[in-house]
Amino acid sequence: MAVTLADVAARAGVSSATVSRVLNGNYPVAGSTRERVQRAVAELDYVVNGQARALAAATSDLVGVLVNDVADPFFGLIASALQAEVGVGAAEPGGKLTVVCNTGGSPEAELTYLTLLERQRAAGVVLTGGAVDSPAHSEAVTARLARLAASGTRIVLCGRPPLTLPGDSGPLTTLAFDNHGGARRLTEHLLSLGHRRIGYVTGPAERSTTGHRLAGHRAALEGHGMGPGTEAGADADQLIVHGGYDRDAGFDATLELLRRDLGVTAIVAANDTVALGVCAALRDRGLSIPGDVSVAGFDDLPFSADASPALTTVRIPLQEAGARAGRLVMGRITPPPGGVATITTELMVRGSTAPPATGRS
Amino acid sequence: MAVTLADVAARAGVSSATVSRVLNGNYPVAGSTRERVQRAVAELDYVVNGQARALAAATSDLVGVLVNDVADPFFGLIASALQAEVGVGAAEPGGKLTVVCNTGGSPEAELTYLTLLERQRAAGVVLTGGAVDSPAHSEAVTARLARLAASGTRIVLCGRPPLTLPGDSGPLTTLAFDNHGGARRLTEHLLSLGHRRIGYVTGPAERSTTGHRLAGHRAALEGHGMGPGTEAGADADQLIVHGGYDRDAGFDATLELLRRDLGVTAIVAANDTVALGVCAALRDRGLSIPGDVSVAGFDDLPFSADASPALTTVRIPLQEAGARAGRLVMGRITPPPGGVATITTELMVRGSTAPPATGRS
DNA sequence: AGGCGTACAGCAAGCGCTTTCTTTCTGCTT
DNA sequence: AAGCAGAAAGAAAGCGCTTGCTGTACGCCT
Numbered sequence: 001m002a003v004t005l006a007d008v009a010a011r012a013g014v015s016s017a018t019v020s021r022v023l024n025g026n027y028p029v030a031g032s033t034r035e036r037v038q039r040a041v042a043e044l045d046y047v048v049n050g051q052a053r054a055l056a057a058a059t060s061d062l063v064g065v066l067v068n069d070v071a072d073p074f075f076g077l078i079a080s081a082l083q084a085e086v087g088v089g090a091a092e093p094g095g096k097l098t099v100v101c102n103t104g105g106s107p108e109a110e111l112t113y114l115t116l117l118e119r120q121r122a123a124g125v126v127l128t129g130g131a132v133d134s135p136a137h138s139e140a141v142t143a144r145l146a147r148l149a150a151s152g153t154r155i156v157l158c159g160r161p162p163l164t165l166p167g168d169s170g171p172l173t174t175l176a177f178d179n180h181g182g183a184r185r186l187t188e189h190l191l192s193l194g195h196r197r198i199g200y201v202t203g204p205a206e207r208s209t210t211g212h213r214l215a216g217h218r219a220a221l222e223g224h225g226m227g228p229g230t231e232a233g234a235d236a237d238q239l240i241v242h243g244g245y246d247r248d249a250g251f252d253a254t255l256e257l258l259r260r261d262l263g264v265t266a267i268v269a270a271n272d273t274v275a276l277g278v279c280a281a282l283r284d285r286g287l288s289i290p291g292d293v294s295v296a297g298f299d300d301l302p303f304s305a306d307a308s309p310a311l312t313t314v315r316i317p318l319q320e321a322g323a324r325a326g327r328l329v330m331g332r333i334t335p336p337p338g339g340v341a342t343i344t345t346e347l348m349v350r351g352s353t354a355p356p357a358t359g360r361s
Numbered sequence: 362m363a364v365t366l367a368d369v370a371a372r373a374g375v376s377s378a379t380v381s382r383v384l385n386g387n388y389p390v391a392g393s394t395r396e397r398v399q400r401a402v403a404e405l406d407y408v409v410n411g412q413a414r415a416l417a418a419a420t421s422d423l424v425g426v427l428v429n430d431v432a433d434p435f436f437g438l439i440a441s442a443l444q445a446e447v448g449v450g451a452a453e454p455g456g457k458l459t460v461v462c463n464t465g466g467s468p469e470a471e472l473t474y475l476t477l478l479e480r481q482r483a484a485g486v487v488l489t490g491g492a493v494d495s496p497a498h499s500e501a502v503t504a505r506l507a508r509l510a511a512s513g514t515r516i517v518l519c520g521r522p523p524l525t526l527p528g529d530s531g532p533l534t535t536l537a538f539d540n541h542g543g544a545r546r547l548t549e550h551l552l553s554l555g556h557r558r559i560g561y562v563t564g565p566a567e568r569s570t571t572g573h574r575l576a577g578h579r580a581a582l583e584g585h586g587m588g589p590g591t592e593a594g595a596d597a598d599q600l601i602v603h604g605g606y607d608r609d610a611g612f613d614a615t616l617e618l619l620r621r622d623l624g625v626t627a628i629v630a631a632n633d634t635v636a637l638g639v640c641a642a643l644r645d646r647g648l649s650i651p652g653d654v655s656v657a658g659f660d661d662l663p664f665s666a667d668a669s670p671a672l673t674t675v676r677i678p679l680q681e682a683g684a685r686a687g688r689l690v691m692g693r694i695t696p697p698p699g700g701v702a703t704i705t706t707e708l709m710v711r712g713s714t715a716p717p718a719t720g721r722s
Numbered sequence: 723a724g725g726c727g728t729a730c731a732g733c734a735a736g737c738g739c740t741t742t743c744t745t746t747c748t749g750c751t752t
Numbered sequence: 753a754a755g756c757a758g759a760a761a762g763a764a765a766g767c768g769c770t771t772g773c774t775g776t777a778c779g780c781c782t
Contacts, residue, residue, distance in 0.1 A: 001512065002512055047476060051411075051413075051415040051416045051481065060412070070444070071434055071437035073432055073433075073437070076437050083461075083462075084465075098463075099458045100459060115408060119409055276664060276667045279669070306608065307668065
């Protein structure tokens with residue numbers, strides 16, 4: 001049915017081995033022969049069978065990238081930049097297809113996709129987004145990754161905590177986001193504006209990023225003598241509401257926070273999407289931003305700068321990270337010393353944060 | 362290196378044919394044998410080699426989806442819903458991997474990816490987003506699709522104009538978005554509010570959706586006696602600024618529109634992302650929304666409802682469309698009669714549109 | 723002029739699986 | 753008791769490609 005190498009060979013009057021060599025260009029072929037073969041290829045519209053090639057050459061044209069949610073620009077930005085690197089001139093030798101695997105944050109889906117990618121003998125796998133903080137799951141993932149790595153699949157963690165494979169030398173190649181530092185600077189910014197009652201809406205409890213950002217927030221508070229042990233931090237836990245990484249979680253959590261009536265003058269959201277929900281809830285309750293309550297997010301997604309008011313947030317250079325992950329997984333650049341590189345974050349102060357109306361300092 | 366069928370067979374004391382049959386479950390195997398094989402599979406952590414299987418069985422575990430920009434939630438939503446269908450219990454037989462191909466709107470990239478997918482003998486291909494309106498490109502795409510279709514690849518167009526393959530029976534399976542009707546109703550809404558000077562920021566000139574939406578807009582104007590031939594529509598073309606599908610295009614186009622000083626009381630944006638830029642530009646010039654100028658978008662992306670003011674827009678049920686495209690490409694549902702189904706759009710009136718301050722009616 | 727290195731091109735052996743065809747056995751029928 | 757259907761398992765032929773090895777010319781050396 002489809003045109004095969006043999007068809008091309010017959011047409012060009014050579015053996016299929018020669019055609020293969022012309023196509024792959026890694027073996028001397030006489031100019032005239034090469035030309036004849038190329039003409040035959042063009043005339044027959046020959047397209048190589050990727051699976052047969054992969055089987056014979058023990059290679060793969062697939063790179064997998066695991067994301068929690070493709071519809072979320074956070075992952076979209078990473079994936080898009082990554083693909084631009086991985087698929088560079090995808091027609092050229094070396095250009096790979098990107099398999100985007102939407103785990104929906106589910107550990108089972110994550111494992112399933114890793115198996116599927118192993119089945120396809122993927123050339124590389126990039127894991128993005130915070131890991132699920134569960135020893136059992138972490139162990140299962142590690143086991144899968146170890147097998148993948150053993151079979152030559154390149155593995156890159158992007159925005160995940162470093163991971164060390166058993167019996168391996170050093171941790172996996174990792175691009176770690178500085179969630180802790182970013183969150184700390186963000187809360188310090190609010191403190192320096194004069195806020196003392198700062199609400200915090202967390203991400204999903206089980207994700208590692210949630211913990212890291214919250215820890216940064218707490219570190220800032222402690223730096224100002226507002227740690228859990230102090231008088232000022234007596235009801236610190238009350239100021240924290242657990243949520244998730246979507247807009248509705250932010251909305252609900254904010255209503256809950258307001259219900260607690262703690263006199264918050266600022267709310268830090270786990271990320272920009274959550275901040276969207278926080279703002280919606282505040283407006284729903286007739287509160288102005290930043291007049292009544294300041295709001296801050298995390299990630300600096302594209303829509304955040306254009307929000308009204310523009311959202312104060314912490315910028316993660318997602319596109320750079322994605323591009324770098326792409327280059328790493330393709331082996332085009334060497335991993336950072338020690339395997340782990342930290343992607344720095346930057347505080348973006350915008351209109352959604354201002355000094356509190358009534359200085360409680 | 363990797364565990365093969367033969368290894369499993371040896372361990373279970375059967376032939377590799379039997380192991381294959383146990384794995385695929387499409388042939389009678391005695392219970393005891395089956396059990397023995399399954400134990401061997403588990404003990405050896407056997408994972409089938411997808412390429413070998415694909416080669417032998419002439420099948421594929423890949424479904425490609427072409428998008429203009431993964432980072433754009435418009436495509437993200439489609440892709441995510443699609444993948445949920447396609448990969449259902451991806452471990453189960455029939456579950457496919459989704460290859461997301463980011464064309465960046467480039468016709469060349471589109472063709473390249475189609476070739477790559479053909480090379481991988483993809484089981485299905487979904488093309489999303491407006492097509493590039495160019496006879497040459499359209500012809501090239503059609504040729505590629507014809508070959509894919511001939512080799513058994515299922516093809517689905519989602520949000521693209523229908524396409525008929527040469528010498529084929531009827532058009533390709535298509536989910537067409539009602540861009541025209543949506544745009545018409547949107548502009549009618551503005552007209553009914555009393556707006557008469559309505560600016561329009563288009564999408565990229567070469568995309569089919571751009572034309573369809575603009576045509577809907579014009580149809581509404583004509584319905585109100587404001588067609589290009591009429592007095593009221595004398596400078597209709599001046600009110601239209603050509604842009605693109607990103608935020609910056611909306612920003613720049615709006616500045617251009619304001620520079621023309623046509624007294625616009627409302628601006629329709631090609632989509633919600635563009636509307637973001639439109640709003641930013643208006644604010645930049647000290648204009649309030651909707652006090653000074655009403656703004657409307659298209660698509661109803663998640664952030665639009667939470668914008669301030671909430672954006673009036675036209676909702677496209679992207680997730681439904683994506684899910685349906687997924688089911689179609691998997692052959693789980695039968696194509697609509699005639700091959701083409703229209704996805705209806707819905708006007709979402711929100712806070713960003715209001716009657717003009719000074720009725721010019 | 724004989725021999726040898728070199729540059730091409732072909733042969734053929736797989737890569738790891740699926741699947742057709744065949745064989746082997748068991749259990750029935752007549 | 754002979755024969756046969758049917759179930760279960762094996763043998764082996766590919767799927768379309770890559771690649772190590774083996775030819776076969778040619779041009780060059782001494």
